Amino acid sequence: MRNLAVLTLLASAAFAGPTDVERFSSVSHWLGPDVKPADLVGKVVLVEIWGK
Amino acid sequence: MVGLAKRLEGKPFHLIAAFNQDGTKEWVEGYLRGKGLAPSAPNFTVTKGGRHPDVKGNGYVPYYMVFDHTGKLVQEHMCGSYHGGDGLKMIEWVDKLLKGAPDIYLGKGPWGDYDEFAQQVMRKKNLDAAVLVLEKQTDGDALRILDGVRRYRDQKLAYAQSLLASDPAAVVGVLKSIAGELKGTKLGAEPAEQLAKLEQSADLKDAIKIAKKFAAARKRLERCKCCKPCKRTEGLRTIRLGCATCRADNKVALKRAKKKLAKLVEGKDQLPIAKTIQSYLNSLG
Numbered sequence: 324m325r326n327l328a329v330l331t332l333l334a335s336a337a338f339a340g341p342t343d344v345e346r347f348s349s350v351s352h353w354l355g356p357d358v359k360p361a362d363l364v365g366k367v368v369l370v371e372i373w374g375k
Numbered sequence: 376m377v378g379l380a381k382r383l384e385g386k387p388f389h390l391i392a393a394f395n396q397d398g399t400k401e402w403v404e405g406y407l408r409g410k411g412l413a414p415s416a417p418n419f420t421v422t423k424g425g426r427h428p429d430v431k432g433n434g435y436v437p438y439y440m441v442f443d444h445t446g447k448l449v450q451e452h453m454c455g456s457y458h459g460g461d462g463l464k465m466i467e468w469v470d471k472l473l474k475g476a477p478d479i480y481l482g483k484g485p486w487g488d489y490d491e492f493a494q495q496v497m498r499k500k501n502l503d504a505a506v507l508v509l510e511k512q513t514d515g516d517a518l519r520i521l522d523g524v525r526r527y528r529d530q531k532l533a534y535a536q537s538l539l540a541s542d543p544a545a546v547v548g549v550l551k552s553i554a555g556e557l558k559g560t561k562l563g564a565e566p567a568e569q570l571a572k573l574e575q576s577a578d579l580k581d582a583i584k585i586a587k588k589f590a591a592a593r594k595r596l597e598r599c600k601c602c603k604p605c606k607r608t609e610g611l612r613t614i615r616l617g618c619a620t621c622r623a624d625n626k627v628a629l630k631r632a633k634k635k636l637a638k639l640v641e642g643k644d645q646l647p648i649a650k651t652i653q654s655y656l657n658s659l660g
Contacts, residue, residue: 344448373436
């Protein structure tokens with residue numbers, strides 16, 4: 324029973340994966356001091372894609 | 376959008392301006408500095424080529440994405456008033472989502488007997504008086520609130536450090552503000568100490584002078600005189616560093632400015648502002 328609980332925990336952790344904002348963060352090139360995905364946790368994040 | 380970031384400073388909010396058109400990282404940094412903005416502030420960061428694997432957009436900018444505090448993408452849309460954009464709807468999304476987000480520094484309550492102090496800390500009103508009481512407590516809730524205040528203080532200190540590279544004259548103001556908010560408390564000792572050291576620092580005085588000269592040189596340099604692409608853009612008065620015509624038309628001014636700026640930072644490698652000027656010099660080609 325204990326093994327089953329451990330397996331369930333491992334499986335759920337494996338499926339959790341990165342959040343949407345972490346996926347944005349990991350493919351972007353930051354200017355200035357880097358912002359780590361962890362810095363965005365717990366915050367509402369607005370991304371504005373802009374150009375010239 | 377920078378105004379939005381300023382309005383929401385201290386709230387659980389972060390603005391990312393993702394530049395997604397032609398131009399090098401140096402060009403983007405030079406452009407921002409030309410507008411008086413640093414690429415990074417406490418709740419505002421710029422990226423070059425930022426994208427989300429699931430968001431395809433429609434090829435036009437500006438385009439926005441809003442994520443809630445759990446990291447979930449809640450909305451994506453064109454902004455502006457053209458190409459089907461929904462104007463400033465993104466601000467409504469942000470305000471709506473902020474209502475469900477826990478305080479950035481304190482996290483989630485309840486705070487037991489210390490709820491009144493937690494509210495006071497969240498409002499940042501009479502922070503010193505609340506902290507003085509909390510620092511005498513040993514209760515877990517009180518200590519959790521103090522941890523939140525420490526996070527707030529540390530973020531201000533880190534922001535002050537980052538300003539040394541972009542706006543050294545503003546550093547003293549940021550330190551004074553946090554030292555004043557926490558005056559007489561144990562948590563306020565570090566900002567007060569950093570402020571005292573900085574006010575006597577010859578390097579800071581030097582950096583402020585250099586930054587002032589840099590801003591003036593940049594202003595002179597980026598006052599566009601001639602090229603066709605700029606003339607077509609009403610109101611734009613800067614050299615477009617990404618525009619070959621503009622660069623060629625301002626060749627002499629560019630060369631003169633580069634020489635002057637290089638001399639300005641000669642032997643000043645220890646100053647963070649020197650690195651900024653060096654990066655601007657690189658963007659001039």
